[in-house]
Amino acid sequence: MRLIDSHCHLQAERFEADRDEVLVVARDAGIERLLVPGWNAWSSDAALELVDRHPWLDAAVGVHPHDAAKVTDTEWARIVALGADPRVAAIGETGLDYDRMFSPISDQHANLRRNLALALETGKPAILHVRSPAGRHDAQEALLGELRGAGFGGPASVGSFGDRPPAVLHSYSGPVGFARAALDLGLAISISGLAFRTGEEPTAQVAALVPAQRLLLETDSPFLSPPGGPRGRNAPEWVRITAAWVAERRGIAPEDAEAAAGFGEGLVAAYDQTFRRGRRSGSTYPSG
Numbered sequence: 022m023r024l025i026d027s028h029c030h031l032q033a034e035r036f037e038a039d040r041d042e043v044l045v046v047a048r049d050a051g052i053e054r055l056l057v058p059g060w061n062a063w064s065s066d067a068a069l070e071l072v073d074r075h076p077w078l079d080a081a082v083g084v085h086p087h088d089a090a091k092v093t094d095t096e097w098a099r100i101v102a103l104g105a106d107p108r109v110a111a112i113g114e115t116g117l118d119y120d121r122m123f124s125p126i127s128d129q130h131a132n133l134r135r136n137l138a139l140a141l142e143t144g145k146p147a148i149l150h151v152r153s154p155a156g157r158h159d160a161q162e163a164l165l166g167e168l169r170g171a172g173f174g175g176p177a178s179v180g181s182f183g184d185r186p187p188a189v190l191h192s193y194s195g196p197v198g199f200a201r202a203a204l205d206l207g208l209a210i211s212i213s214g215l216a217f218r219t220g221e222e223p224t225a226q227v228a229a230l231v232p233a234q235r236l237l238l239e240t241d242s243p244f245l246s247p248p249g250g251p252r253g254r255n256a257p258e259w260v261r262i263t264a265a266w267v268a269e270r271r272g273i274a275p276e277d278a279e280a281a282a283g284f285g286e287g288l289v290a291a292y293d294q295t296f297r298r299g300r301r302s303g304s305t306y307p308s309g
């Protein structure tokens with residue numbers, strides 16, 4: 022089955038020793054598309070360096086909510102410059118994290134706003150992280166407010182994105198209603214191994230309801246290894262566990278090879294449509 026990993030922090034230190042091997046294993050496992058998001062200026066630059074060395078990868082540049090209070094003006098200027106680079110596919114990851122709170126909420130909102138503005142300005146979709154403390158979904162509500170406030174789902178985002186998703190909810194977390202509201206704004210939804218954790222049960226229903234052209238999968242490596250994957254560092258090939266689970270939620274029986282193949286085709290098509298694969302200069306399709 023054709024597979025994608027729409028979110029993998031391959032530039033992270035935990036891949037330092039064997040990054041190239043990890044990519045070979047990923048390709049052998051059927052991963053055809055892999056997006057490397059940044060979380061600050063350094064990791065955004067590092068994502069682009071990886072794309073230069075491995076043209077079948079895609080890069081995103083932006084500032085994560087955890088880093089919101091840490092980023093300097095010079096570093097933000099670097100992100101803005103990189104955002105305009107034709108090799109860059111998306112802006113992120115950014116978002117809101119009311120659970121771990123490594124940056125104060127006001128800084129997270131200011132950071133999110135400028136990342137969203139950069140997405141609208143460049144016509145590159147925002148990749149959004151959103152997490153609330155257990156049993157709550159105030160960060161999800163606040164994120165919807167920020168998206169609407171910035172013009173997502175309205176004429177501004179139609180002007181920048183046409184019929185492509187203006188943003189991706191990465192590593193989906195939240196109630197079913199949040200997914201419906203995000204889909205109403207035109208967003209795509211990406212599902213990771215987080216779906217298997219206690220408290221994330223609504224994602225099973227979300228996996229079934231997202232239209233195929235707006236459904237993405239990811240590992241969020243080196244984090245969020247799914248059950249059956251490694252105990253330590255996650256890697257792109259393990260997206261197949263999440264893929265099998267999502268396919269089943271969508272009524273595809275594991276023994277139905279034709280339906281599974283169609284599901285894989287859909288994943289690649291949704292990815293290409295969201296990130297304009299093949300239409301940016303410098304991006305080439307993998308061979309073989």
Ligand SMILES: [Zn+2]
Pocket residue numbers: 028030058114241
């Ligand atoms: Zn991430």
